Amino acid sequence: MNILAIETSCDETGVAITRNGREILANEVFSQADLHALYGGVVPEIASRNHIIVLTKLMESALSKADLTKADLEAIAVTYAPGLIGALLVGVNFAKSMAYALGIPLIPVHHIRGHIAANYIAYPELKPPFLCLVVSGGHSQLVDVRDYTDMSIIGATRDDAAGECFDKVARVLGLGYPGGKALDDLAQGGDDKAYTLPRSTIDGHPLDMSFSGLKTAVLNLIHNADQKGETLDRKGLAASFAAAISDTLVPRTMQAAAEQNYKHIAVAGGVAANSRIRRDLESAAKDADCTLYLPPLFLCGDNAAMIACQAYFEPKPGLLDNLDLNAYATKPL
Numbered sequence: 167m168n169i170l171a172i173e174t175s176c177d178e179t180g181v182a183i184t185r186n187g188r189e190i191l192a193n194e195v196f197s198q199a200d201l202h203a204l205y206g207g208v209v210p211e212i213a214s215r216n217h218i219i220v221l222t223k224l225m226e227s228a229l230s231k232a233d234l235t236k237a238d239l240e241a242i243a244v245t246y247a248p249g250l251i252g253a254l255l256v257g258v259n260f261a262k263s264m265a266y267a268l269g270i271p272l273i274p275v276h277h278i279r280g281h282i283a284a285n286y287i288a289y290p291e292l293k294p295p296f297l298c299l300v301v302s303g304g305h306s307q308l309v310d311v312r313d314y315t316d317m318s319i320i321g322a323t324r325d326d327a328a329g330e331c332f333d334k335v336a337r338v339l340g341l342g343y344p345g346g347k348a349l350d351d352l353a354q355g356g357d358d359k360a361y362t363l364p365r366s367t368i369d370g371h372p373l374d375m376s377f378s379g380l381k382t383a384v385l386n387l388i389h390n391a392d393q394k395g396e397t398l399d400r401k402g403l404a405a406s407f408a409a410a411i412s413d414t415l416v417p418r419t420m421q422a423a424a425e426q427n428y429k430h431i432a433v434a435g436g437v438a439a440n441s442r443i444r445r446d447l448e449s450a451a452k453d454a455d456c457t458l459y460l461p462p463l464f465l466c467g468d469n470a471a472m473i474a475c476q477a478y479f480e481p482k483p484g485l486l487d488n489l490d491l492n493a494y495a496t497k498p499l
């Protein structure tokens with residue numbers, strides 16, 4: 167089954183085609199990061215406008231790379247939640263028009279389900295149930311994936327997402343936007359004990375997390391050093407910060423897997439690209455005799471291949487079922 171998927175939930179425009187869910191035939195991603203970097207973060211209106219500008223070209227390019235015509239498509243999938251509402255609406259309306267014009271079904275996909283599904287592409291043998299750590303720009307969650315479309319959150323951040331935290335610290339260090347990757351690069355070779363940073367816990371909720379205290383501690387540290395004219399150990403700070411995030415995520419992931427009796431652990435979302443988190447997860451999974459699924463970097467950040475993959479596992483709608491589909495800024499998993 168050839169599914170063409172559209173992803174426009176934030177500042178990446180994605181169009182992809184997969185065959186039978188797990189095989190990528192084309193995966194076109196246009197990142198608008200440079201357009202938003204000027205403002206230090208995503209400007210929703212600019213994101214929506216640029217999705218409109220590039221979508222048709224990306225769709226044509228995806229079909230050409232997959233060596234298919236529109237007549238070969240059997241369904242259109244689209245991210246309909248959660249995300250920037252204007253940006254989502256561009257994708258939803260584009261997908262609706264395509265599905266209606268081609269006379270094929272429209273499959274709505276939840277963005278976070280898509281991030282999780284990136285693992286099915288990377289690991290053809292992976293099947294639920296498993297535990298998934300979702301760490302992205304807007305989410306930090308431990309998800310009990312009981313089946314392809316049956317999952318629940320068993321632990322989550324109470325405030326900032328890990329990616330948000332990486333981006334804010336990176337911005338104050340002058341590393342640009344989005345800064346997660348730059349902060350990761352800066353941390354290479356740095357002393358992860360150079361600075362003592364907090365690791366928050368939530369009383370009575372051991373699987374929940376909080377990153378706002380860590381973020382504030384790092385921002386205060388940078389501003390204080392600046393005011394006193396002290397030289398920061400930037401590499402050490404980046405490494406200490408990555409260690410604090412990893413020390414929050416990794417033990418909770420292992421505890422959640424143990425509580426659910428899972429020996430299979432997957433990771434999803436843009437922050438899953440972080441080298442410290444990947445290294446710590448690999449070593450913790452080895453110690454616990456668990457199999458770890460880490461998607462390759464191109465499937466960690468936003469892309470439409472993961473949306474097409476998840477669509478394959480969602481219930482197949484009738485031809486006219488979703489033509490009244492709306493977009494939602496937030497939506498439960």
Ligand SMILES: Nc1ncnc2c1ncn2[C@@H]1O[C@H](COP(=O)(O)OP(=O)(O)OP(=O)(O)O)[C@@H](O)[C@H]1O
Nearest residue numbers: 302303304305329344346347350436437439440468
């Ligand atoms: N190597 C890295 N280390 C840490 N963070 C990283 C790395 N690479 C990317 N990131 C972060 O990943 C985030 C982007 O991930 P993703 O595209 O999944 O998020 P999003 O789509 O904006 O949010 P969500 O999926 O929650 O809606 C950014 O915060 C970015 O800084």
Ligand SMILES: [Mg+2]
Nearest residue numbers: 302303467468
């Ligand atoms: Mg995302």
